[in-house]
Amino acid sequence: MIKVSIIGATGYTGSELLRYLIPHQEVELAHLTSRSHVNTEVDVYYPFLKGSIDKQFTELEPEKLFNDSDVVFICLPHGHSMELAAAASAYDVKVIDLGADFRLKNIDVYEQTYKVEQAAPNLLKDFVYGLPEKYRADIKTAKYIANPGCFVTSALLGLLPAVNNALVDEQSIIIDSKTGVSGAGRSASVDKLLAELMSNFKAYNPLGHRHIPEIEQELNSSSENAVQVQFTPHLIPTERGIFSTIYATVKDGVTETDIIESYQQAYQDEPFVQILNEGELPQMKHVAGTNNCQIAVQLDERTNRLIVLSIIDNLGKGAAGQAVQNMNIMFGLPEKSGLNTIAMMP
Known part of the structure; x- marks a missing residue:
């Protein structure tokens, strides 16, 4: 089983990740962090998950989280992933960043666009842009993924x-x-x-x-x-x-x-x-x-x-779905694992 943690699990992207990951046959959820809802039952905060999950949101403790996880999804606004990715580099854990901090390879362009300093420039070369239709071969061997914008x-x-x-x-x-x-x-x-x-x-x-x-x-x-x-x-x-x-x-x-x-x-x-x-x-x-x-x-x-x-x-191919697709590729799983859903009509 792949031990999966989500940093920032209470936003729309976090909830969509849970919708895909809970029924995923190869996934075990480890840590689901939140700044504002520590110790809250996940299915109390997300009633649509009632009966599907028995976990609480936890405080972010990087050392414990990275030690306990095979892969970590970071679902935070731009500017917040760089420090976490740098900390994760000391552990045997894969990182999929759903924010913007590692998408742009030109540091000047990133800083001009997002108005924050690129605080982990040494990691840029290690982050693979996570569009499977273009970079599948690189994603297979990657440790770090920059999930594309929607x-x-x-x-x-x-x-x-x-x-x-x-x-x-x-x-x-x-x-x-x-x-x-x-x-x-x-x-x-x-x-x-x-x-x-x-x-x-x-x-x-x-x-x-x-x-x-x-x-x-x-x-x-x-x-x-x-x-x-x-x-x-x-x-x-x-x-x-x-x-x-x-x-x-x-x-x-x-x-x-x-x-x-x-x-x-x-x-x-x-x-x-x-x-x-x-x-x-x-x-x-x-x-x-x-x-x-x-x-x-x-x-x-x-x-x-x-x-x-x-x-x-x-929230699917534009964020959480694509992130799970990248995870499947990184761990050698069929790409449709956890993603074989049918569109909601009406």
Whole structure:
């Protein structure tokens, strides 16, 4: 059995990890930490887990936690994982960080983007970017994983086949993404009040969203030419999900057949990426509660633009589901272990 601990288990990502890990046949939960709910029964704090778990939230004691665990999921805001990862390096324990502290390899870009010091620069080289569809071979032997951002996962899965195969103008990419409110976390704020959110729709950080450098980093590592993206996120009044509509100008001579074949070949063996048939369009409900990504691709011959529709559950493939997928790969387990869920309808 794999002994698993979660640091920061009382947020949305922590609860989603528990939903996947409790029925996982190869997992034994060790420590579930919380700053505010120490000694609280997990199924009291999370009534939806009643009858599924008999544990309490505990205080974070790094030495005990790292000694008792085979893998630790860190579910903390940016700036809080670096010290913990540095402490973990002294132990025989794997780390999967669901925050942003080790996603960006350029220290200056990280510090400019997140306004905090990169306090563990020596560990950057050891962290593997946790997108299995691109880095599976590296993940297999990794000790540390930087789980990708939710918007980034949707954008990269929607764009990598086109960029890898040089099908589009790398300077023409526009990513228009919508997310459910759980992407903003579980802490209380005015923006998430029912009266503020319902019957409302708004963009935020259109010129400087923190995920832009991450998207460009990964696309540039796959392209011979410099990639620059325009990315605008929007908040919509739903609980979960990300819907990215991506536009890019197609290069001369590229046909719709070239595009479709590139996407089908790229993802034909991927357990969680589904390329939809011609005429099918994705809906956020079709991936809710799963680790799946559904993608539809079309070529608008009138404008010579590729249109990609890429949807994920921001808490699933965008966070906890992808983290569990990475854990499965790291420990040589079938990737669908604990993740073979069906979307929730209606």
